[in-house]
Amino acid sequence: MARRLVVAFLAVSASFLAVSGQKFNAIFSFGDSMSDTGNLCVNGPPAGLTLTQPPYGETFFGRATCRCSDGRLVVDFLAEKFGLPLLPPSKQGGSDFRRGANMAIIGATTMDSNFFQSLGIGDKIWNNGPLNTQIQWFQQLLPSVCGSSCRSYLSSSLFVLGEFGGNDYNAQLFGGYSPEQASVQSATIVDGIGSGVEKLLRLGATYIVVPGVLPVGCFPIYLTLYQTSNSGDYDQYGCLTRFNSLSSYHNSLLQSKLSTLQSKFPWARIMYADFYSHVYDMVKSPANYGFSANLMACCGAGGGKYNYQNGARCGMAGAYACSDPSSSLSWDGIHLTEAAYKQIADGWLDGPYCHPPILS
Secondary structure (H helix, E strand, O other), rough: OHHHHHHHHHHHOOOOOOOOOOOOOOEEEEEEOOOOHHHOOOOOOOOOHHOOOOOOOOOOOOOOOOOOOOOOOOOHHHHHHOOOOOOEEEEOOOOOOEEEEEOOOOOOOOHHHHHHHHOOOOOHHHOOOOOHHHHHHHHHHHHHOOOHHHHHHOOOOOOEEEEOOOHHHHHHHHHHOOOHHHHHHHHHHHHHHHHHHHHHHHHHOEEEEEEEEOOOOHOOOHHHHHOOOOHHOOOOOEEEEHHHHHHHHHHHHHHHHHHHHHHHHHOEEEEEEOOOHHHHHHHHOOOOOOOEEEOOOOOEOOOOOOOOHHHHHOOOOOEOOOOOHHHOOOOOOOOOOOOHHHHHHHHHHHHOOOOOOOEE
16 A cells, blocks of 8 residues: 555656755754754753763764764755755744754654643653644744745755654553554544645745655664564564654655645656665665664663663663664664764765655
8 A cells, every 4th residue: 555655656757857966045944852953952951861961972972962863864964965055943042943953852753742732641641842832933043044935945845754653652552552552533633734735835835845654663673672572573684664664654654645646736846855764774775775783772771582671771771873873773772873864964965765855
């Protein structure tokens, strides 16, 4: 089903002119910890936040920057590709946002807090930065970005919306829901993402990248917390199948939603970024991507099969980074390494993991 949706989506998008020579005015990013470049830390990081401690940021910045990695993220590599500055956090006062801004914030969800309260898991949401709120932050920036002529400016900017959905499922799964129970809410979550895409298009966005969610069943945090002795719970690569099935289901709904939106807004270029397939390919064939470790976190306290312990996470006492983060797919058991993010960015720019690719 997913393959048919991708083919249909490509067919709808095929009429667009190539943008390989596109010089974007700016990049505007929305999302969660996969793309936050500092919003959570602007007013001082919350107590106990480990990503403000070494070895976070060691590979590129030489210090922790509130990015959830050892270095740069996908949005950083996209900015570099187009000759733009690394995106400043939208909450950072005194910044010049005319060449881009990042509304993403760690812990962000698609849905507002009322949604999670209705499910009895309101206590699992600790950050008030859902998609609708991030769009409001963006709208508040617009007068300083483009004055009264925003539509033409935004039509020549690149928007990256997500990924969204990961934390919506985390809240449910960590709140006691099974993957099958969480999938009941997938259509509602995808509708929320679609609504966000439509809002940005109506504001003037033309080029918008919308990533799907990741194969979380291959991530050390899930492999540790939901480890079982039943080999039937795992696929041939060691990933938890039920959790990956949830991600795949979400992504199939998202592709269908984006195809509908593309038909509704034929002048726009809506690009589905296939986070899932690219990362899963890295898990299946790590050596093809320069990785020697695919299911083990680079940074941790050395415990367990996957080097992930809640009580000894990266940045906490006793935790340390592996000698070569570029040889690992997973940085801290939850997020990816700079090396992985670089390859993901390349896959979005040139294909084959973005439909259509940004530079096609």
